[in-house]
Amino acid sequence: MDFTLSERTRSIADRLTAFMEEHVYPAEASYHAHVMTAADRWTIPPVMEELKAKAREQGLWNLWLPQSDYGKGLTNLEYAPLSEIMGRSMIGAEVFNCSAPDTGNMEVFVRYGTSAQKKRWLEPLLEGRIRSAFCMTEPEVASSDATNVRCSIVADGDSYVINGRKWWASGALDPRCEIMIVMGKSDPDAERHKQQSMILVPTATAGVTMVRPMQVFGHDDAPHGHAEIVLENVRVPRENMLLGEGRGFEIAQGRLGPGRIHHCMRLIGCAQRALELMCQRAHQRVAFGRPLAEQGTVREDIARSACEIEQARLLTLAAADRMDREGNKAARDAVAMIKIVAPSMAQTVIDRAIQLFGAMGVSQDTFLAEAWKYARTIRIADGPDAVHLMTLGRHLLRQHGMARQA
Structure with missing residues (x-):
């Protein structure tokens, strides 16, 4: 397997990283302040529409849909590192029109919608108007x-x-x-x-x-x-x-595969940012007469987190690569594996970061509490861990049984 980024992906990743640092991270406080203090909390923070307009102007828009005339035409493998970058902020994906549930719904329209349905609903979704x-x-x-x-x-x-x-x-x-x-x-x-x-x-x-x-x-x-x-x-x-009566389960299976792996990509970004915050905190904070960075347990937590993130990242890339080469249905075992692994990994890594930050870690002063909530929720959303473990195990046993018979 060759997971070397293409020149096109590297270029987009560099631009995306610069955009996140210049515009998205600084806007997080403004976004959340609106949500907490606005007279009507169910209104969109103005900063979000400003960010979306800037992202669209720079061509960082609709990156998510592979092999399509509607987006950048990136493969799942090319999109994975970009989704990770966007996932580093809880408001990141929406800025680039790459957030759930719209990406999954737009994919439904692309795959299964009629021309009229695409005209009425897909186009304004792609434009970010609805x-x-x-x-x-x-x-x-x-x-x-x-x-x-x-x-x-x-x-x-x-x-x-x-x-x-x-x-x-x-x-x-x-x-x-x-x-x-x-x-x-x-x-x-x-x-x-x-x-x-x-x-x-x-x-x-x-x-x-x-x-x-x-x-x-x-x-x-x-x-x-x-x-x-x-x-x-x-x-x-x-x-x-x-698509037609009786086709709902078929559509659901086609929709949920990409949606599941997109969540995993974003969660790897959450975990990576949490790890970086852990490292910064360890250098800045002193306890019991020495920096946290010199505490053995802190170093172990950081090392374990780095290993677990890289394992999940590689499994995500492998699943994305298989989706590109063999199709979503053929890659269902790989997608199930990463759906089992990535949310639990992110929850664990983010929890370690919260522990290192102490009381600040559960406050609104970092993104950690919200990211932990997201990771824990995704262990249920798009199919709970237990269901993916059950179906993956059943499929693997069936494959083994067929191999023995052969």
């Missing part, structure tokens, strides 16, 4: 098994009528969110993986009620948020169906 939400998880069922969804999608003349309750719809509370991709059950009598469909529901549709923002460890993540939503007799035209 945002979107993905509605799969439901409070009544174990949604890590997507076949459990109960939200109903029923054909009625030239429309579909949707009824159900969703939650953890990230981004649905964003004032710019105009479209939701909703997964529901359209044919309960079909075979298990053909019962589900995905349909487009504009947020302004009658019958859509935003019940409340869900909190993550006591934080509502305004102005992005994670909504609980009730869909009551929501009526949308038939042309809002994605």
